[in-house]
Amino acid sequence: APPAAAAAAPRDEMEVAAAAAAVAVPRHKVKKQINLFYCAECEELALKVAAASDAIQLQSINWRNFPDGFPNLFINNAHDIRGQHVAFLASFSSPAIIFEQISVIFALPKLFIASFTLVLPFFPTGTFERVEEEGDVATAFTLARILSMIPKSRGGPTSVVIYDIHALQERFYFGDDVLPCFETGIPLLLQRLSQLPDADNVTIAFPDDGAWKRFHKSLANFPVVVCAKVREGDKRIVRIKEGNPEGRHVVIVDDLVQSGGTLRECQSMACEFSRCGSIWCDIFTSCHCT
Template identity: 70%
Template sequence: MEPKPMIAQKVSKHTKTSEVSERKGESSAVANRRLTRAKFSDEASYTRRRKFPVLFYSKEMEPLAHKVAAASENVVELGQIDWRTFPDGFPDLFINDAYDVRDRHVAFLASFHSPEVIFEQLSIIYSLPKMFVASFTLVLPFFPTGTAERVVREGEVATAVTLARILSNIPPSRGGPTSTIIFDIHALQERFYFGDSILPCFESGIPLLLERLNALEDSNNVVIAYPDEGAYKRFHSFFAGAGYECVVCTKVREGSKRIVKLKEGEPIGRHVVIVDDLVQSGSTLIECQKLLHRLGAAKVSAYATHGVFPNASWKRFTSSGVGGQGFANFWITDSCPQTVEAIAGHEPFEVLSLARAIVDALEV
């Protein structure tokens, strides 16, 4: 009598289970791609979607991230991160749907507006490229240590170099080195502070200002003023190409004081717009405004890509501040989220969003 084929049955059952497991274990990435395709009506829209990244963002940059998504007609997808802390205060972070970003272009919108938030964001920035992503881009609108780009005596530390080195060590992704997008870095030579393992892309907020100036009722009467020769060298080509005349101020020392004087240009009867890359205390802008009004300017406005305004110095430009009565407009971008939140509803401030410029820079 032949024995029952128990072993054969067991083997067959095991094999069948393995086959089921293999089917269940079909690549989630493939399944996700199929689901993603199903969301779009045609191949062209799907391809366009795949060209744009999944955009993760810091807590403070959430408003700008949503503006970026809207400016892209929601082609840019927003990723989610749980920003938590352990009882001892150190970050307890979690990147949601991490598997879904495989083979996708990924970007992170950062804000290093305070030293306290840099470590937790760097933890995310160093992790995302390792998730088998097609490429990784860091969007850092404001490079905060840009004004500490040099030393004038032994012992000073150029922290712009330090931050550039930290960013230069972001791990590569499948697509190669990390790209980083920075708007109006303080000194153009800082591009050489970055190592070969990162690809810095330097953008500017000036096109936003040019667009806004064209919309002014007195756009034909606008003249551009530079608070110092550094600002002139940096931004003159933008405005000269657009046909704007210029006024150049300079700082000179008289005794123990440094005062602002007119170097060249004619502000009489004009709407003078002072342009610089960033504003902190605002003292230089206020001195320029007073000088220009004394010299006969009809109106004075100001623009700075980065409204840093430490210690709530933006209040100096409101109606109750020392410089508030002198400025018709004060334009900044949303590169510094803490300032955007603080100045909401306060004249003469107006925020020009970087969202559209970021979308254009992110298109792969």
């Protein structure tokens, strides 16, 4: 079997397109440029986003620390952004870097700016959105409450843009002082799939029922394979629950991946089920963290 591709679309292209769409407004509607600030982890992505749109002007922040490790931050050009539209490209990939970014996110709207947009591609606590037994802490609700405390700018509440949040009901975790805007990477996937030479041979595979519920309506024009985890002794193994991937170009779709173990098991199962060397497997996920 041909080697599996890491993703169904080039990651850089998708990241730039998604982030640019989140912060950009059609040129004829923009009276002032959008000033884009970014965390240290997103510098490379921010540079690519700015290069993709002349409506975006990059701004910078000095990310420093005091000797005791606590952040020593400075927002450059604070006077110059008064009355202008501002966006911040965040990455909450680690608890260690959340506090310093929250500090900046809370400070920017108070600089007399026209509007403020927070672009948070990955909502890290999205998978822990419910309580299954007494004592569980739904950290998705906790993070949503923190973001709901972002101060208003001159233009009103902050827009919080998140890509493929794990469960759509999490929009109700946010308070009325922010405007959550949930976007998805599926249109980029559909665009990429339409460009494939074997586009008519594509089958979409979902690693579990949750992924199927989340995306099946957006991918209704493709044959579908649904997998499920079953317990065999002390192990949880992925089995094909519905559909037949034999001889098909299988694209495994999920919203976010932490270790990638489930997707790899699902891919291996699809290749095993086909019993031939003609199958090709790709993986698409909006958010990936290791």
